[in-house]
Amino acid sequence: MTGASSRATRTGTENFMLAPLDSFQIDLMKRMQQITESFFSVVTGLDELSTADIFSVPVRNYESEKDMNLSELKQIVEKNKVEFVDIKLIDLLGAWHHITISVSALNEELFRTGVGVDGSSLPGFSKIEHGDMIMLPDPSSAFMDPFYERPTLSLIGNIMEVNDGISEYSRSPRRVAAASERLLAERLPGAKAILGPEFEFYLFDKVNYHQGPDSAFYFLDSAEAPWEAADDEENLGYKIPYKKG
Template sequence: MNLQELTELVQQNNIQRVDLRVTDLLGRWNHFTVPPKALDDDLLENGNGFDGSSLRGFQEIHESDMLLVPDPESAVIDPIPAQPTLALVCNVIDTVTRDRYSRDPRNVAVKAEEYMKSTGIADEAFIGPELEFFLFDDVRYQQTPQAAYYEIDSVEAHWNSGSGDGPNLGYKIAGKEGYAPLPPFDDTADLRAEIVSTMNACGIDTFVDHHEVATAGQAEIGVGKNTLLRQADVAQWYKYLVRNIARQHGKVATFMPKPIYGDNGSGMHTHQSLRKGGEPLFYD
């Protein structure tokens, strides 16, 4: 996608804000927002300045000036903000050397793909992650000089079988018995459906969604294979959409690996396919 195509996208969708996004070294997505008029050749070539010392794992304060250069191919109309917003994932550039920043996770992905090709092992690699998460109804935690605790809750969890807060309709899921039941046991099916349709509208290919093994709203949405760089962008969109749509419905999503003692945790199994000359290398 070039500047003209981006400009047409802005005009056709009445875009009011352009969101520049960057992943820090520990994986958190961060953003800086500019007006649509800032979307020009200078932004695409020279980027937008930001404080690299304030993002985790990046620069020291005495060398904090860095640049965000948008990747035009990453353009997506963000369905979450109240105002029409165009999101662009950015590459991090060192202001001194003008090279790609070594600790930019996107650059790490690019170099990994380039190294694979340079070895001659494979021409292309496809990655397919399986991201699992929980959808909780309530999360409380405290760490103070005189107290430390956490508490999570879910309407479908088995520990609420005797709850007296309002009508208790039953339909609870026992620990380790949550794999793929139909509603009314699967309390988050409609929420997942909305997440899936939103992902599809953002260009994310999905092929399945279901309740996972644990109680308390554990879920998985399967996404199609992609190259390492593009799949990394998809994973960030995946988590962003799940968290925000859950919040819109009064729930909180977490990708923590083990939030519930004694029940299944959430993983991210990752399928890999290497090909050379169009032939799969793992096929026997």
């Protein structure tokens, strides 16, 4: 058999006639091309952001925030009859640390000089010879803590170095996130970074554990677990496979 055939054969090649595109399809293809080009321009721009660029970007003017928000904080304190102020910070591993102070210490001095912390005790922060740091609360992060028994106002703090005056610690997770967001907006107008926490947790019906000088054990029980399949009370709900929870 020679030449092309209009029907598919084992040895021939099928010919197809493409219908002309209508105006809607043409506009859609152009739009998809624009979206693709915009995406690759963003990716290329992100590749150009170096660590040095991020660390060199100033983030906030804490003095202006303090002047703007201190009076509002005092209104929150009076309205909720706050007794304590809890200042939190996050380390490089994502763990929370906090210092609780009396509400009487909530004044301009607190937002100017902060609270002293030992940076060498925080994973990934300063060495012991340069461990003196301060936690400067961010007044814009204030919220009433729902977990304390006594009325407590929570503030998220920014870790600061005090070697040559007060300056933001370059490896602070909050600083890196804020600087990256600002640098992205400067380098790629119209781009917006969306940052947020990812909550992960497990729910068990029963937990037993023991840690002693000569023995240790843990026991976890959940009706959703696959090992409950042989129980007298059959699990009729969803069974979570191993490593799929």
